Amino acid sequence: METTESRGWSPYLAGALTGVVISASAWIAGNYFGASTCFVRVSGFIQQLFSPEKVAGMDYFKWFGPKVDWQVMMVLGILIGAFISSKTDGSFKIKSVPDMWASRFGPSPVKRGVFAFIGGIILMAGARLAGGCPSGYGLGAMVQLAVSGLIVVVCFFAGGIIFGQIIYRGGDSR
Amino acid sequence: MSTLVNGLITGIIFGFLLQKGRVVRYDKQMGALRLMDMTIVKFFFSAILTGMVGVAILHKLGIAKPLILPTNIGSNIIGGLMFGLGWSIIGYCPGTSLGALGEGRTDAFWGILGMLTGAALFAEIYPSLSRTVLLWGREGSITLPQIIGVNEWVVIVLFIMMGLGLFVFLEKKGL
Numbered sequence: 001m002e003t004t005e006s007r008g009w010s011p012y013l014a015g016a017l018t019g020v021v022i023s024a025s026a027w028i029a030g031n032y033f034g035a036s037t038c039f040v041r042v043s044g045f046i047q048q049l050f051s052p053e054k055v056a057g058m059d060y061f062k063w064f065g066p067k068v069d070w071q072v073m074m075v076l077g078i079l080i081g082a083f084i085s086s087k088t089d090g091s092f093k094i095k096s097v098p099d100m101w102a103s104r105f106g107p108s109p110v111k112r113g114v115f116a117f118i119g120g121i122i123l124m125a126g127a128r129l130a131g132g133c134p135s136g137y138g139l140g141a142m143v144q145l146a147v148s149g150l151i152v153v154v155c156f157f158a159g160g161i162i163f164g165q166i167i168y169r170g171g172d173s174r
Numbered sequence: 175m176s177t178l179v180n181g182l183i184t185g186i187i188f189g190f191l192l193q194k195g196r197v198v199r200y201d202k203q204m205g206a207l208r209l210m211d212m213t214i215v216k217f218f219f220s221a222i223l224t225g226m227v228g229v230a231i232l233h234k235l236g237i238a239k240p241l242i243l244p245t246n247i248g249s250n251i252i253g254g255l256m257f258g259l260g261w262s263i264i265g266y267c268p269g270t271s272l273g274a275l276g277e278g279r280t281d282a283f284w285g286i287l288g289m290l291t292g293a294a295l296f297a298e299i300y301p302s303l304s305r306t307v308l309l310w311g312r313e314g315s316i317t318l319p320q321i322i323g324v325n326e327w328v329v330i331v332l333f334i335m336m337g338l339g340l341f342v343f344l345e346k347k348g349l
Contacts (some may be wrong), residue, residue, distance in 0.1 A: 008195060015195060018221035019226075021191070027240035032241055038333075058297055068178065077183065082277050083271035085189070093277070096264065098199065135268065138222055140243070144226075144240055151244065159258015159262075163259045
């Protein structure tokens with residue numbers, strides 16, 4: 001498994017430092033964490049290239065218009081930060097099928113890609129219906145003791161655990 | 175410092191910490207949903223508990239303004255469970271999918287395309303949802319201290335105690 005690569009930092013330490021970053025960004029930029037809204041903005045931006053009139057006429061893009069804001073840059077930064085971290089400690093690895101997935105569903109990258117795509121559609125539709133994702137409701141709303149944050153985070157994990165058990169029922173070769 | 179540069183730097187630090195905590199990869203995300211490896215739960219709640227204290231102090235001192243996402247019970251619950259279904263298939267969440275791509279997990283790319291498609295589909299059906307599901311159980315921007323009727327620090331101390339209890343439990347079980 002991971003015996004050949006460094007094990008990283010304690011999740012408690014990395015998490016607590018993230019809590020400091022959350023506080024700092026509320027202080028310095030006045031922004032709270034979130035990630036799913038920017039998928040709406042980028043999706044609107046892409047559609048705008050093909051049919052600007054249609055996007056301009058859609059209610060949802062009036063709320064979350066196609067523009068580059070703090071959150072779009074933040075989410076882009078996640079990609080860069082993870083790249084820097086993994087490249088510098090040797091944990092960067094090009095991999096098209098996760099180990100656990102392969103042990104249950106086989107090594108086909110096409111099959112994995114198709115299901116990642118379908119899962120992504122369902123997950124994002126759910127996130128937008130709920131009003132946000134684990135970043136927005138956990139690291140943004142729960143941090144501020146919002147009732148919405150607690151309800152949604154409980155539902156994220158409840159749904160994920162229930163369906164995760166169903167999908168992996170029958171076990172794998174682990 | 176411009177808002178965009180601030181966002182980028184915040185994201186780079188966040189992505190760095192997510193990757194160092196080893197929480198962005200599929201095996202860790204699914205490990206938590208299968209109740210086998212709770213690394214992401216430890217990270218997530220450590221961040222929330224620390225952030226709760228920091229943000230409460232900033233609110234108290236008046237140097238950061240609260241921004242409370244509204245409670246819409248119907249869509250919060252249905253959307254949250256639907257997210258859980260998608261999460262159990264893709265094994266990444268919106269923020270960590272970018273981090274997974276950053277550490278070389280190329281399957282996250284297809285997941286990100288799916289998420290962009292999901293956002294587009296949601297925008298299409300939004301008008302009908304805004305007349306139905308999104309109106310069920312609208313309670314506005316309410317907080318736990320408000321509805322319980324206690325000081326926010328009582329709620330924070332309770333959360334910290336529950337969180338520490340959870341961490342002790344997870345360590346005892348070796349999860």
